[in-house]
Amino acid sequence: MSKFAATTKELLPEATARRIFGMIKRELALVEDEFERQAASNIRVIDYLGDYLRASGGKRVRPALLILTNYAVGGRASDENVIRMATVMEMLHTATLVHDDIIDNAEFRRNRASVNSRFGNHAAVLMGDWLYMSAFESSLRERSLSILDILTRLTRKMTEGEIIQLSTTGNSEITREEYFDILQRKTAFLCGTSPP
Numbered sequence: 001m002s003k004f005a006a007t008t009k010e011l012l013p014e015a016t017a018r019r020i021f022g023m024i025k026r027e028l029a030l031v032e033d034e035f036e037r038q039a040a041s042n043i044r045v046i047d048y049l050g051d052y053l054r055a056s057g058g059k060r061v062r063p064a065l066l067i068l069t070n071y072a073v074g075g076r077a078s079d080e081n082v083i084r085m086a087t088v089m090e091m092l093h094t095a096t097l098v099h100d101d102i103i104d105n106a107e108f109r110r111n112r113a114s115v116n117s118r119f120g121n122h123a124a125v126l127m128g129d130w131l132y133m134s135a136f137e138s139s140l141r142e143r144s145l146s147i148l149d150i151l152t153r154l155t156r157k158m159t160e161g162e163i164i165q166l167s168t169t170g171n172s173e174i175t176r177e178e179y180f181d182i183l184q185r186k187t188a189f190l191c192g193t194s195p196p
Contacts, residue, residue, distance in 0.1 A: 024067050027077050027086070031063045034087040038138050039131070049115065049127045053094055056110045062089040062190060084138055085147070091135035092151070093190055096158055098128035103162065154193045161185025 021028065032054075039050030063086035070077040077083075100106070101114040102124050108114055116124035132155065139147055165182045168174050 020068070021064060024064060024071075024077065027067045027083065028060055028064065030078060030083045031060060031067075031086050031090065034083050035090055038087055038091060038134055041130075045123070046127070046130060049119065049123065050131075052118075053098070053115065053127070053131075056112050058090075058094070058110060060090060062093050063087065065089075065191060081142060084141065088135045088139050088151070089190070089193070091131050091138070092155070095128045095131035095135065096186075096190070098124050098131065100162070102128075103166065150193055154189055157185045157189045161189075 035054055039047075039054060041047045041050065066086045066089055067077040067082065070082050075082065077086075097109060098115050101109055102116045102121050105116075106114045107117040114124075115127060119127075136148070136151065139151055161182050161184070164178075165186065168178065168182070
């Protein structure tokens, strides 16, 4: 293989993502441990559902973005508060997925039965709500009104995006701007949020 071909191959998105995620492998392992801790409950059914959701995996893009951003500004991303906030972002994301699956009547998420299809809509709604509240409870440890403000605005924007999407279902007249507004509210705001 030529030097050019090897360089080109290395630039493939998958290889780049592997390299970037490899640089923060230790921090992402800390996020997994923290997620397990934050999702634990003395209520057996919540503990079981939390384990089920965590075992579903995921790419952990949102925590990775927070960790990488922290390093980019000279922070120490393995610090307890950074790992906690990275986990908060993953918990918020997971809560949105649980609720989205209910709305979309999704049967599968990440090659497994979705929470709603396996345990029913009632359990899924409550588990999504529990994840939201657990994420906010964890963020309170920072004792920062600006973080709570960011997370509250984020949650409101994501909910608005879901409601707008619901109201446009089946509407073939939706404009490009309206479509991208929904995407921004449902996905971009969560990816772009990095509490200080």
